[in-house]
Amino acid sequence: MKSSLHNKQLMTGNEAAAEAAIQAGCRFYYGYPITPQNEIINHMAMRMPQVGGTFIQAESEIAAINMLHGSAAAGARVMTSSSGPGISLKQEGISYLAGSELPCVIVNVQRGGPGLGDISPSQADYFQAVKGGGHGDYRMIVLAPSSVQEIADLVYDAFDLADKYRNPVMILGDAQLGQMMEPVEFYKPAKTYLPPKKWALTGADGRPKNVIKSFYPVKGELEKFNRRLQKKYRKIEETEVRYEEINTKDADLVLVAYGTCARISREVMNKASKIGYRIGLLRPITLWPFPKDALRRLSQRVRTFMVVEMSAGQMVEDVKLSILGRCPVHFYGRMGGGVPSTNEIINNILEVLPKINAADSVEMIEI
Numbered sequence: 001m002k003s004s005l006h007n008k009q010l011m012t013g014n015e016a017a018a019e020a021a022i023q024a025g026c027r028f029y030y031g032y033p034i035t036p037q038n039e040i041i042n043h044m045a046m047r048m049p050q051v052g053g054t055f056i057q058a059e060s061e062i063a064a065i066n067m068l069h070g071s072a073a074a075g076a077r078v079m080t081s082s083s084g085p086g087i088s089l090k091q092e093g094i095s096y097l098a099g100s101e102l103p104c105v106i107v108n109v110q111r112g113g114p115g116l117g118d119i120s121p122s123q124a125d126y127f128q129a130v131k132g133g134g135h136g137d138y139r140m141i142v143l144a145p146s147s148v149q150e151i152a153d154l155v156y157d158a159f160d161l162a163d164k165y166r167n168p169v170m171i172l173g174d175a176q177l178g179q180m181m182e183p184v185e186f187y188k189p190a191k192t193y194l195p196p197k198k199w200a201l202t203g204a205d206g207r208p209k210n211v212i213k214s215f216y217p218v219k220g221e222l223e224k225f226n227r228r229l230q231k232k233y234r235k236i237e238e239t240e241v242r243y244e245e246i247n248t249k250d251a252d253l254v255l256v257a258y259g260t261c262a263r264i265s266r267e268v269m270n271k272a273s274k275i276g277y278r279i280g281l282l283r284p285i286t287l288w289p290f291p292k293d294a295l296r297r298l299s300q301r302v303r304t305f306m307v308v309e310m311s312a313g314q315m316v317e318d319v320k321l322s323i324l325g326r327c328p329v330h331f332y333g334r335m336g337g338g339v340p341s342t343n344e345i346i347n348n349i350l351e352v353l354p355k356i357n358a359a360d361s362v363e364m365i366e367i
Helices: 013-023 038-051 061-073 085-089 091-099 126-130 148-165 175-179 221-239 259-273 292-298 315-323 342-352 358-365
Strands: 009-012 028-031 054-057 078-082 104-110 141-143 168-174 181-184 243-246 253-256 279-284 286-288 304-309 329-333
Touching: 009 013, 013 038, 013 104, 013 148, 013 168, 013 175, 028 038, 028 061, 038 054, 038 175, 054 061, 061 078, 061 085, 061 091, 078 085, 085 091, 091 168, 104 148, 104 175, 126 168, 126 286, 141 148, 148 168, 148 181, 148 221, 168 175, 168 259, 175 259, 243 259, 253 259, 253 342, 259 279, 259 304, 259 342, 279 292, 292 315, 304 315, 304 342, 315 329, 329 342
Parallel strands: 028 054, 028 078, 078 104, 104 168, 141 168, 253 279, 253 304, 304 329
Antiparallel strands: 009 181, 141 286, 243 279
């Protein structure tokens, strides 16, 4: 399938991620099948030969992430994707990519866990993504879309951010976003010019010698390198925070949610407003860097927060750290592939905020 500009197409989130990567100039994709992200592999297998790219179904997730390392070191735009157990297998390679300062994009279409789990939607890979699931003091930029269009948009941005900071970038989705179909428009032209990468291993072309490594055996070298990494991460925190804020100005309670849960929370907000509850929504788009300053600002004027996640409560810890006890933080979550319903969340809100009156509360629950 060949995309044309300004022409909306009905696609799954997985297909949109793959096509946006191609439009962004990705020409090397390495992956291994695992549900619920296999449409990415299928799309890449079909499209890469059409654009002169390379698609390899590796023998394992470990092989795929190390192939990514090689192509990224040569200066190419590269991507891999997986879910749950597959991302776990890639963690050592991700640490090596961060330690070698190699730009790449990794898509995680989350599924239920722990262990092999199931293929239902989940958000229980949050810690793994934002806290550095591999070894060492490293960070990935983590982007959290909540629609098929936003998946495409953030994949474009992911490649640019990866190149800008020489750092791995993760798109953190879930099975529902990956499998659902919505209209999507690829509004950016295919990349014909990529930023120069003077650091890349491009062969003996007369340039100064380049070395890409994450091994620093001489005493003091590794600490110096880590200090430079941390300086880069602080710059990312200062300049790349993204979030969406809706109806928070007069809100008594602000929902905090990302991805699929943000879509559900938006509907909760709309239903609650019809009977007089003042509910707002803050949707982190960058899970790292996290919008802690926005939450800290809100905590000075709202009564309480409720974090909604498809997990046992992972992002809620970052919300609490951001607010530093200024107001209560409540949590509602579903685990193991469970998806919260609007009524479940509303019932929890009713336990937090005083009821306007019993009749209205019953009517709202039955909407």
